[in-house]
Amino acid sequence: MDLSYLIDWANLLLRWAHVITAVAWIGASFYFVMLDNSLSVPTHEDLKKKGVDGEMWAVHGGGFYHSNKYMVAPKWLPLPENLHWSYWESYSTWLTGFGLFTVLYLFNAGTFLVDKSVHDWSPGAAIGAALGFLAAFWLLYDAICRTLGRRRNGDLVVGVLVFALVVFAAWLACQLFAGRAAFLLVGAMMATAMSANVFFWIIPGQRKVVAQLRAGQAVDPVHGQRGKQRSVHNTYFTLPVLIAMLSNHYGWLYQAQHNWLVLVLLMLAGALIRHSFVSRHKAHVLGKRTPWEHAVVGTLALGGLAFWLAPPPRSDAQLAAARQPVAFAQVQSVIEQRCVMCHNAQLQNKNVALHTPELIRVNAQAVYQQAVVQKLMPLNNATQITDAERDLLRRWFESGASAQQ
C-alpha cells in the first residue's frame, strides 16, 4: 500500500480521536467551571456540619444530582480511596493533537510548513522552529505565571503579559510559516500550555494536597491557589485555541494580508465571549445580570473582521469577462500550470489527480470548491495562480464543466 495513502488514514483516525478527546476534556472543563460558579452557600444544617462550602442541585437524564464542594476536604469522613481524577482527557487530547500535527505538518513540512513567499528556509529548519515554538511559549508563559502570579494585582499583570505574548507569537508565526500552519501552530502552542498546566501544576498540586490530607497534615493552600490560576487561564484559552485550530481550514482568513491580526482578533473575540459565559453562572446565583457586554464586543469584533476581509466588488471588466464563454483548453492549461505538479499519476494528494481531461471532468466539483470557492488550492498558492485564472475555473464550472475540446 502506498505510504501517502496510509498517512491519509493515520490523519483521519488521529483527527477523529483528537476531536473525541477534546470534546471530553473541554466538556468536563466547561462543566466544572459552570459547577464552581453556580455553587450557593448550603442552607441545610447537616451540610453545614459536614463542612460543605457550596452546593448545587441539578436535574439531568431522569435523576437529580446534588454536588457538594469542600474547599479543602470533608471534615466528617476520611478522603475516600475511590477519588475521581480528571487528567487523561487532557493528556490524550495533546497526544492525538501532536500525532496529527506530526502526520500532517511535520511529515510534509516542505509542503505544509514552508511557504517560500513568506519565508524561504529548509523543511528541517521549519520543523525545528515549529517544535521550538511549542516549547518556548510554554517556558515563557510558565515563567510569567511563576514570577508575577502571586504579586499584588498578579492576575491582571499576568493576563496582560500573556495576551502580549500570544499577540507576538501570532505575529512571528505568520512571518515564518505558511499561513495555514501559522494559525494551527498558535493554537497548538496555547493548547500545549493548557495540557502542561494540567501535567506540571494542577495534578501534582492536587496530589500533594491529597497526600497531606491522608497523612493528617495541614494543607498548604498554595497548591490550590496555583491550580486555580492555571485552571482559569485554561478556561480563557479554550475558545481562542478552538478558533485557531478551525480557522486554518478557511483560506480567506490565513491568506489575508495581515493574517496575524486576523488570528488575534478571532482569538480575542473568543476570550471575550467566554468571559460572559463564565460570569453568567455566578451572576445567576447572586441574582445579578449577566455581563453580556464582553460577548457583544467579541461579536462586534467578528462582524468588523467580516467587513474588513470582504472581497472588493467585481469591476466592470471582470463582469464582462465573466460573460465570455470558456474553452476547455484554457481550463486545462491553468490546471497543468497550477495544479498538476501536486496532483498527477505519481503524486496524488488526497487521492486527487488532474493530469488528464477525464480526471479534470471527474474532479470538477472538488476543483471548483477548493480553487474557486474556498481558495485553499493551490496549497499556499505555491504555483501562483491569479484571480483571473480562478475566475476562469469558476465560469467553466458554472457553465457545465464540460471537458470537450
Ligand code: HEC
Ligand atoms: C504544492 C502542492 C499543491 C498544489 C500546487 C495544488 N495542490 Fe491540491 N492538494 C495538495 C495537498 C497537500 C492536498 C491535501 C490537503 C490536506 O490534506 O488538507 C491537496 C488537496 C486537494 C484536493 C482535495 C481536498 C480535500 O480536502 O478533499 C483538491 C480537490 C485539490 N487539492 C485541488 C487542487 C487544484 C484544483 C489545484 C490547482 C488550482 C491544486 N490542488 C494545487 C497539494 C497541492
